[in-house]
Amino acid sequence: MAPLRLGGSKRTYAEYAEPNPATDCLKLFDDVDDSRGLPQTWTIIVRIDVKFPMEPRYHDKQHFILVDTTGSKIEAISYGNKVHRFDTLLQQGCKYILKDVVFGPNWGDLEFRNIGHRFEVTLTRKTRVEPYTFRLQFPPCPKHLMPFHEVIRQPNKTFVDVMGIVVHMEPLEHVGNRLYREVVLMDARWHLIIVGICSDLFCRNFQRWYKARDEKEIIIATMLRQNSTHSNS
Template sequence: MRFGCRWIVCWINKCLVLNEVPFHFTNSVHWLGRLISLAELTYGYPTTKYCCPTRSMAPTTLSRKRTSASPSQGLPRFKTFDDLEYDNIYGVWSVVVKVDVKFNADARGETQRFILMDISGSKIEAIAWEPNVQRFDALHSEGQCYTIHRVRFQPNLEEAFHFRSIGHPFECILRKDTTVENFSFPIQFPPFPTHLMPFHDVYRRPNMTFVDIAGVVVHRGELEHIGKVPYREFTLMDTRCNLLVVGVWAAQLNKHALNWSLAYADNAIVLGTMLKNNKIHGNIESSDHTVFNFNPIHPETLALQNLRHRVATGAMDLRFVRRYIENRWAYLATITKESVTNVTSSKPTIT
């Protein structure tokens, strides 16, 4: 059947090109060509081009064109946050993300911020501006995965604008034509962010920004009650022997009460995400979005295993940790005196 159709089509083409078909056969040849073309489409035969005669014996070439959506009307290409370059700020992109944190809109409802994590574990801050705040607030839910189309990226110019929540050279802009779809493919997002911030970079971060860190517990402070809220500080150490004080408030302290007790006894490795930097008190503190993981399996925590073993076995002299804690408390005493002095001097005198 297939060979017969192709042979007939070739014969018709040859005859029509050479004008060897009699006039009274032209209508028959025309409809025979149409039937053969229909057979090719039905049975999946390769598409062929044939000539159909008209009444004036002038052969006409008919071709079936493949129709497809133009690139301008299609969806943009996908991009991961680690592959962003400055040349990418001129185009629109698609991303597959998990909403790691969803902040509330500002008091005026003009902006709303999200912390997005892609399938590689890289995080970026997304911003929605008015009048798109209510639309994206309803579309995005914290902890859910989405495919977002037609987003733009722009440099995170911390010198020109307000400081962003996390440190990344770019930020994602949710625009008016941005579309959001539920991500239903069986792809597991990483449980932890890929990039953790070293302790020496935490000191350079602006005040009240969020950081992700990991370190070995080397000291546990006394339990305090600040405004009737339980609070306790833990000191972590990284592979470069830098120290960082982590303040844990009541919610995370009660949730991981047993883990925190064992963390100090066993010098556990603690990985914390979305910890708020407090430059005034010289530490980082847990927030409503903080998640702690104890002895996790992470590429950057593998290097801490050797440090943990040395601390647990007593092979490292930790007297410098005690000096660090004493110096910090002395610094906090000066801050408290200055704040009390400022409050006292600001009170009006009653005569």
């Protein structure tokens, strides 16, 4: 059979295609499973949702909250002499292609983790960081929102994302040397949760909070820290 002619150029062999860094070995957080055994090495496309400070004493550990292109979150950790490298390369709010990251089981039962997930990501010496320049947009809201009755089951001081309506706002009060206000949210199952808000955060969104209460708007509150000793969040 004669070779097919396209646009005047003849191809009689399979041409090598450059790998696409946005799709080759790409893994979404919700697609990770342990059926093949762990750890596993993959490429991920992420936005740095939260960049925590380095471990204060020895600077030998740093945690990040990553968001993938579906809005799912996972915690990533760098250790040892890799900490300063990733602290320089990864900036909060920026988007990256991370190659050769390692997925492993979440060790939250043994060490504190900021969010709950079956798995976590380790940034190793082989992990490569590239800027993400494609047009694919990240969702503005988290993919997974926690029901209120599950919030209290989370370990103390972990972060949660929730959705509900504002049904009550307490007056401002002084706690220590700062102003503080509590807001009560209700979800679709009529469960209630108390959210404590420091004055600076409340003032920045002053009109939004009152509008949400008066008009019973549905709000999504992200990265609320669970507080078992004082209130629900």
